Amino acid sequence: MFTFLPLAAAFILVVIRCAGLFAVVPLFGLPAIPARVRMAAAVVVSVAAFLGAGAPLFAAWDHADRFIIAALSEALLGLCAGLSARMVLDAATAAGSAIGISMGLSVAATYDPVHGSESPAVSQVLALLALGFAVAGGIHREAVAWLCRSVIEMPPGLPISASELAARVVGQAVGAIALAIRLAFPVLAAVTIGHLSLGLLNRTTPQLGLSNIGFSVALLAGVGALYLAAPSAALMAAEATHSALAGH
Numbered sequence: 001m002f003t004f005l006p007l008a009a010a011f012i013l014v015v016i017r018c019a020g021l022f023a024v025v026p027l028f029g030l031p032a033i034p035a036r037v038r039m040a041a042a043v044v045v046s047v048a049a050f051l052g053a054g055a056p057l058f059a060a061w062d063h064a065d066r067f068i069i070a071a072l073s074e075a076l077l078g079l080c081a082g083l084s085a086r087m088v089l090d091a092a093t094a095a096g097s098a099i100g101i102s103m104g105l106s107v108a109a110t111y112d113p114v115h116g117s118e119s120p121a122v123s124q125v126l127a128l129l130a131l132g133f134a135v136a137g138g139i140h141r142e143a144v145a146w147l148c149r150s151v152i153e154m155p156p157g158l159p160i161s162a163s164e165l166a167a168r169v170v171g172q173a174v175g176a177i178a179l180a181i182r183l184a185f186p187v188l189a190a191v192t193i194g195h196l197s198l199g200l201l202n203r204t205t206p207q208l209g210l211s212n213i214g215f216s217v218a219l220l221a222g223v224g225a226l227y228l229a230a231p232s233a234a235l236m237a238a239e240a241t242h243s244a245l246a247g248h
Helices: 004-024 035-052 064-089 090-105 121-135 139-155 162-204 210-248
Strands: 109-112 115-119
Touching: 004 035, 004 064, 004 090, 004 139, 035 139, 064 090, 064 121, 064 139, 064 162, 064 210, 090 115, 090 121, 090 162, 090 210, 115 121, 121 139, 121 210, 162 210
Parallel strands: none
Antiparallel strands: 109 115
């Protein structure tokens, strides 16, 4: 009995870590996935990770305060890992919002199945493309691999540095903002060039009344640039997501 209890306590901690990861990591953390399915997947993956790590023990299973602190640390560890990857993937959504505003399409918003809220159509296109590339690249396998590595390198109940985790998450957030600007830049540049060209033409030949077609020019320039840049932008976001989860 006394051998079983440390094993059970350690397994519960691994499940908590995996549940925190699956709550926000791309694909597993989608709002469309029911909580019961997500929790069942977390238990199954936790069994494999726990046994693969050699079934480590949690020696302080009989101290309630230490167990509660360990459970909170495990949840924080899983959430930070999943959040780091999620923020990088959401850079595609942020880039799509900026593109939609520049093209004048930010007014029309529909339900976004990726985030469970309303967002512009351009954001949904880039987000779904990025998620598709991420899944094709094996982001779900990368999440499981991270859990297995973390259980081996950081056994359940091992003290973690909250400041180090916070620094990593903040660093990923800053990187996600920079990535969003890089993804949106080609389309924003095309729309800006379209506006400048229209302004110059309207300045030289004001009698043509070209200002009335300004919205059409911006829309055409943005759609053309988006058609050319969207696959590369989504692929960049997916690759950055894999790197964020692999390097966490």
